[in-house]
Amino acid sequence: MRVPYRLATDAILSADSVVLAGHENADGDSLGCVLALTLAIRALGKRAVPLSTDGVPEIYRWMPGQEDIRPTTDERGFDLAIVCDTSAYARLGAAAEPMRSARVGMRLDHHGDLGDPFDIACVNSKAAATGEMAYQLIRRLGVPITLEMAECLLCAIVTDTGSFRFMNTSPSTLQVSADLMRRGACPAYISELVFESRSPASVRLLARALSSLQFAHEQQVAWVRLTAADFAETEASDADSEGVVNHARSMRGVRVGMLFREADDRGVRVSLRSRNGVDVAAVARQFGGGGHVMAAGCTVPMGLADAEAAVLAAVEAQLGR
Ligand SMILES: [Mn+2]
Numbered sequence: 248m249r250v251p252y253r254l255a256t257d258a259i260l261s262a263d264s265v266v267l268a269g270h271e272n273a274d275g276d277s278l279g280c281v282l283a284l285t286l287a288i289r290a291l292g293k294r295a296v297p298l299s300t301d302g303v304p305e306i307y308r309w310m311p312g313q314e315d316i317r318p319t320t321d322e323r324g325f326d327l328a329i330v331c332d333t334s335a336y337a338r339l340g341a342a343a344e345p346m347r348s349a350r351v352g353m354r355l356d357h358h359g360d361l362g363d364p365f366d367i368a369c370v371n372s373k374a375a376a377t378g379e380m381a382y383q384l385i386r387r388l389g390v391p392i393t394l395e396m397a398e399c400l401l402c403a404i405v406t407d408t409g410s411f412r413f414m415n416t417s418p419s420t421l422q423v424s425a426d427l428m429r430r431g432a433c434p435a436y437i438s439e440l441v442f443e444s445r446s447p448a449s450v451r452l453l454a455r456a457l458s459s460l461q462f463a464h465e466q467q468v469a470w471v472r473l474t475a476a477d478f479a480e481t482e483a484s485d486a487d488s489e490g491v492v493n494h495a496r497s498m499r500g501v502r503v504g505m506l507f508r509e510a511d512d513r514g515v516r517v518s519l520r521s522r523n524g525v526d527v528a529a530v531a532r533q534f535g536g537g538g539h540v541m542a543a544g545c546t547v548p549m550g551l552a553d554a555e556a557a558v559l560a561a562v563e564a565q566l567g568r
Contacts, residue, residue, distance in 0.1 A: 334362020
């Protein structure tokens with residue numbers, strides 16, 4: 248897979264102002280890329296404006312430079328926009344307009360879907376995290392990777408690989424991570440901050456989800472649900488449901504794990520996780536979503552029970568293929 252890093256570095260080097268944003272429901276990867284690239288672009292003496300439509304979830308509020316992130320900006324006409332960790336402007340939420348209005352649009356992403364057209368598309372679906380690609384880009388810019396950048400990039404990799412446990416972890420993922428460690432970043436420290444610093448509300452929310460556990464397809468499919476009342480009564484935020492879906496997949500014999508959550512008036516948000524190559528991205532695409540083969544999501548404009556039935560039927564069809 249040839250990634251046009253040369254075009255990407257040329258675009259950055261010839262820009263004076265750069266605006267960067269990751270996807271809605273920001274995660275360690277989207278934020279890590281936006282922040283590391285912001286630091287690198289500023290190190291080149293250029294202006295960089297980091298955006299994240301729903302701000303920075305609490306578990307990422309230690310990341311270097313995160314205090315600069317705004318949901319959006321009134322400014323338009325940046326020289327360059329860098330869309331991180333997604334293929335679509337629509338997923339940038341409030342940050343979409345300043346990003347769209349930039350003279351040059353660049354996508355830096357490890358999702359395989361086609362998405363919107365960009366002037367420069369740096370896409371590598373083999374990269375474990377977009378952070379792995381941001382590392383390659385910063386190296387090619389000739390900017391020394393500081394401890395701050397290294398912590399952002401390693402956080403991107405640690406979170407998107409589930410602490411190097413997921414199938415996407417490759418030799419190059421580990422090589423990049425080793426280099427980031429040599430620059431002072433520490434996976435144990437990052438894991439502690441991200442995975443061992445949960446809010447009581449998020450654990451109470453997890454308890455609600457686990458108590459809803461259901462199975463189908465000879466226990467090869469497991470799912471949990473979170474209602475609007477679960478969020479309200481535990482005082483949990485949307486970000487507190489991160490990782491809940493992994494519990495549905497964590498059991499012996501389960502091939503597909505799912506989380507259904509009543510999100511907003513758009514309907515039910517569905518997260519899908521699989522193993523052994525079961526393609527849940529294909530399922531998500533049937534409902535207008537997308538993602539990776541073994542980690543995908545979609546929003547279904549139905550009530551909770553109907554959404555569960557519809558997605559379960561699609562998953563069972565996928566398993567029967
Ligand atoms: Mn990612």
